[in-house]
Amino acid sequence: MRTKAISYLRVSSKGQVEGDGFPRQREAVAAFAKAHRIDVAEEFRDEGVSGTNDLEGRPGLAALIDRLESNGIRLVLVERADRLARDLMVSEIILARFRDLEVKVQDTEGVDLTGDASDPTRTLIRQVLGAVAQFDKTTIVLKLKAARDRIRARDGRCEGRKPFGFYPGEQRA
Numbered sequence: 359m360r361t362k363a364i365s366y367l368r369v370s371s372k373g374q375v376e377g378d379g380f381p382r383q384r385e386a387v388a389a390f391a392k393a394h395r396i397d398v399a400e401e402f403r404d405e406g407v408s409g410t411n412d413l414e415g416r417p418g419l420a421a422l423i424d425r426l427e428s429n430g431i432r433l434v435l436v437e438r439a440d441r442l443a444r445d446l447m448v449s450e451i452i453l454a455r456f457r458d459l460e461v462k463v464q465d466t467e468g469v470d471l472t473g474d475a476s477d478p479t480r481t482l483i484r485q486v487l488g489a490v491a492q493f494d495k496t497t498i499v500l501k502l503k504a505a506r507d508r509i510r511a512r513d514g515r516c517e518g519r520k521p522f523g524f525y526p527g528e529q530r531a
Contacts, residue, residue: 363391363433365401366422368441372406383437390435390466399431409444412451419452426461434463439471439487446489 365387369379380403391398402422413420422434434456436442442463443449456463456472463471469487509516522528 361394361396361433362399362431363396363435364422364425364431365391365398365435366419366441367401367403367437368407368409368416368418369405370408370444383441386437386466387435390468396433396435398435399429400425409440409442410448412448413455423455423459426459432461434461435466436463436471437466439465439469440490440494442471444494446485450485 365384367380367383367387369377384401387398390396402418402425404416404418407416407418413423425431426434439449443452453463453472461472465471471487506516515521
């Protein structure tokens with residue numbers, strides 16, 4: 359018998375919406391589902407939503423939870439734990455909500471993110487994954503800030519619309 363699941367995908371910025379994030383996550387979920395005889399019934403996604411946002415800041419995840427409450431599906435697939443959350447406390451709150459609904463959240467490595475809350479080893483693994491996701495997010499933010507600061511120091515500007523005259527052929531009248 360095949361299991362039914364819902365997938366959840368998330369990218370952090372509006373600029374990533376048209377990038378590789380959604381196709382990469384979708385392919386990973388599809389490959390995992392195929393290998394484990396799981397039918398993905400629906401996909402929910404959040405576009406340009408930080409992994410530090412809680413449920414109120416995630417329309418896709420909120421809609422997924424609403425759907426779970428009515429459709430009987432008890433499995434949610436995510437590519438990695440950091441697609442669910444990049445903040446340990448946010449992750450724990452979201453996972454607690456899924457546990458309250460008796461829904462299992464699994465990543466494409468086969469890790470049950472909801473796991474038995476009474477099992478200290480599973481709790482440790484889940485929280486370590488959450489802490490690593492939070493650390494990774496903070497590290498990326500710091501690296502991007504440092505790169506912008508270097509470009510600003512070198513060029514005088516880094517972000518935003520290019521000023522008139524920046525592109526060849528633009529001349530002042």
